[in-house]
Amino acid sequence: MSNLKNVYLCGNYYIMETTKKSIFKPVDEIVRLMKESKKQSKIENEKRYQSVEFQEILKKLRAMKSNKS
Amino acid sequence: MNYPFYFAGGFDNVYAFETDLGISYEVKFKPSDYLLGDVKTEYSDYLFEFVIQLVYNPLKRNPPLDKLVSTTIAAIIEDFYFKKNKSVCIYICDSSDGRQSLRKRKFDEWFYSHENIGVIKYDQIITDSAGNSYPLSVILRKDNPYFMEIILAFSNITSENSK
Numbered sequence: 001m002s003n004l005k006n007v008y009l010c011g012n013y014y015i016m017e018t019t020k021k022s023i024f025k026p027v028d029e030i031v032r033l034m035k036e037s038k039k040q041s042k043i044e045n046e047k048r049y050q051s052v053e054f055q056e057i058l059k060k061l062r063a064m065k066s067n068k069s
Numbered sequence: 070m071n072y073p074f075y076f077a078g079g080f081d082n083v084y085a086f087e088t089d090l091g092i093s094y095e096v097k098f099k100p101s102d103y104l105l106g107d108v109k110t111e112y113s114d115y116l117f118e119f120v121i122q123l124v125y126n127p128l129k130r131n132p133p134l135d136k137l138v139s140t141t142i143a144a145i146i147e148d149f150y151f152k153k154n155k156s157v158c159i160y161i162c163d164s165s166d167g168r169q170s171l172r173k174r175k176f177d178e179w180f181y182s183h184e185n186i187g188v189i190k191y192d193q194i195i196t197d198s199a200g201n202s203y204p205l206s207v208i209l210r211k212d213n214p215y216f217m218e219i220i221l222a223f224s225n226i227t228s229e230n231s232k
Contacts, residue, residue: 034161049125057085064073
């Protein structure tokens with residue numbers, strides 16, 4: 001196989017790394033998008049605890065916990 | 070044994086749980102087909118970014134080690150892959166404070182102590198054009214019908230960059 005670059009062992013599988021073009025975006029773009037996603041998650045997170053939706057979830061979780069014990 | 074968790078669903082497939090100390094976490098599986106280039110594949114709809122978020126910590130200091138947190142996250146992953154068995158989750162450690170390697174080590178310790186949940190993790194270190202390295206993991210079920218294609222595609226992210 002002319003495209004073969006490397007072979008790895010992953011669990012019970014052998015993984016072949018080839019020089020074939022990736023279907024993913026270039027690394028710089030992936031890093032930028034992932035960082036943006038994390039930043040967005042942090043912004044959402046700051047207001048999350050006070051939100052009505054999250055307080056409702058907490059009520060449900062606490063009810064589940066008291067039913068369990 | 071784990072904390073009870075609640076599946077709130079939504080676009081980001083949100084799960085939530087609260088520890089005995091009142092610390093709240095959310096675990097999200099955010100659709101991430103935006104990471105793909107022009108080429109769309111059969112598994113585009115199954116790509117998710119795996120996110121663990123501390124929503125509330127009443128202690129005002131780092132939470133103490135709580136083994137039930139990791140068993141709860143494992144149970145959540147198991148539940149998600151049961152609901153969506155073709156899912157492929159991408160986990161990239163937060164690098165905003167330069168502590169991505171420490172997070173990766175913690176994540177590895179956690180993952181390898183819960184290997185019985187039927188998923189496999191493939192690790193990759195990607196390096197951007199500025200020379201910064203980021204640990205990236207892909208998690209998928211061993212019986213995922215696209216297993217080989219996905220692992221090959223991830224391997225090729227690095228190959229592309231090293232050209």
